[in-house]
Amino acid sequence: MEPDTVVLDPAQLAALHALESLFDPVGIPRRRGNRWPVAFSALRRRPADPHTARSGIYLHGRPGRGKTMVMDRFFASVDTHRKRRFHFHAFFAALHTATHTLGSIERAIDELLGDADLVCFDEFHVTDIGDAMLIARMLDTLFADHRTLVVTSNYRPADLLPNPLFHDHFLPTIEQILANLDIVTLDGPLDYRTRTAHRDTGFLAGRYVLTAAPTGVDLASARGRAGADSARPSHDGHPAAAHIGADPGDSSDPERPAVDVRLGNGRSIRAHAATDTITVGFHDICAAPTSAADYLRLTERYRHWTLREVPPLREVPPDWSMRLVNLVDVLYDAGLPFTIHAPEPAPELTAGVPAIPDLARTASRLGELPLIAR
Numbered sequence: 001m002e003p004d005t006v007v008l009d010p011a012q013l014a015a016l017h018a019l020e021s022l023f024d025p026v027g028i029p030r031r032r033g034n035r036w037p038v039a040f041s042a043l044r045r046r047p048a049d050p051h052t053a054r055s056g057i058y059l060h061g062r063p064g065r066g067k068t069m070v071m072d073r074f075f076a077s078v079d080t081h082r083k084r085r086f087h088f089h090a091f092f093a094a095l096h097t098a099t100h101t102l103g104s105i106e107r108a109i110d111e112l113l114g115d116a117d118l119v120c121f122d123e124f125h126v127t128d129i130g131d132a133m134l135i136a137r138m139l140d141t142l143f144a145d146h147r148t149l150v151v152t153s154n155y156r157p158a159d160l161l162p163n164p165l166f167h168d169h170f171l172p173t174i175e176q177i178l179a180n181l182d183i184v185t186l187d188g189p190l191d192y193r194t195r196t197a198h199r200d201t202g203f204l205a206g207r208y209v210l211t212a213a214p215t216g217v218d219l220a221s222a223r224g225r226a227g228a229d230s231a232r233p234s235h236d237g238h239p240a241a242a243h244i245g246a247d248p249g250d251s252s253d254p255e256r257p258a259v260d261v262r263l264g265n266g267r268s269i270r271a272h273a274a275t276d277t278i279t280v281g282f283h284d285i286c287a288a289p290t291s292a293a294d295y296l297r298l299t300e301r302y303r304h305w306t307l308r309e310v311p312p313l314r315e316v317p318p319d320w321s322m323r324l325v326n327l328v329d330v331l332y333d334a335g336l337p338f339t340i341h342a343p344e345p346a347p348e349l350t351a352g353v354p355a356i357p358d359l360a361r362t363a364s365r366l367g368e369l370p371l372i373a374r
Helices: 010-026 037-040 067-077 089-104 104-112 131-146 167-182 220-227 282-286 294-302 318-334 360-364
Strands: 056-060 083-087 118-122 148-153 181-185 209-210 259-264 267-273 277-281 304-308 338-342 369-373
Touching: 010 056, 010 067, 010 104, 010 181, 056 067, 067 083, 067 118, 067 148, 083 089, 083 318, 089 104, 089 118, 131 167, 167 181, 167 277, 209 277, 259 294, 267 282, 267 360, 277 282, 277 338, 282 304, 282 318, 294 318, 318 338, 318 360
Parallel strands: 056 148, 056 181, 083 118, 118 148, 209 338, 209 369, 277 304, 304 338
Antiparallel strands: 259 267, 267 277
16 A cells, blocks of 8 residues: 555554745745655755754654554654664664764765765664663764654654663763654554554464463573574584473474574574574573564564474563564565464463563564464
């Protein structure tokens, strides 16, 4: 469906009008039909008067309210080639690599963004103190360049980097966000992912398979093994460790033995892999010290994904749950079919896990998959 054929609800329409108002204070005419004037590209690469104009919009709200759709509709309507749109996971992984290669974050941003005047980030988030420091430098550079920045997020600015041990260190950057971006809430009453008809394409071409609940699983022992034999060096040919939440009846194709799938930097995970298909256990990829950058690299090789033996997330350490959040985000944004095998439906699977707000987005996305009971 084309963006302009979607009927916006009042909250979405208000958010779109806020995006359009970015250009009103400096007298640029509003849209002609569905396109912004070509003059847009000359607008934001000059110093902005902080008393009359902001550098962009910070659009936040709960999952499924239409933030990405509204931003993408706005992005498509801007009639210039000097614009870039990224999922934040993908951009941040590229920024890490480019900063290491080029030696400075400023050169890395110039390499990634080029002459873009409009920069859009989908699903902006800050959950790690190491990432937070690089994100702070990134935002300083973007604001200094006077690019127009639009981000979507499930977090209010004040809730970024929610870990109380580190949150205070990020407060200066939160103040920068508040000073440079207009904060717009898009938080209507409906999660549209629960109301839309199923589409048998992309991420939604997968399935949510309900499996028998595991019995007799020693969670403490399995947790202790996670650091010892997950994300192993590539030369290690030993069998994979026992899985948390293993479903004895949920075995992989015996004609396709598990192999070491390389992640880079001498690391690998155990998985059943074919030409463009990967089947991996939760323990092998989420209990291991893997990252969104690893998942992004894997999506370049594998276009169909199955994740097996996913336990109730309240029974595993929070960092394992966070890796599932990152994996689902990467696959959803890449539009890759994803099948998950778990003993409970998504709302119950993700319930009772403290301090991981992004799980609400994960539950919403997993809830879009057709549910199949085994």
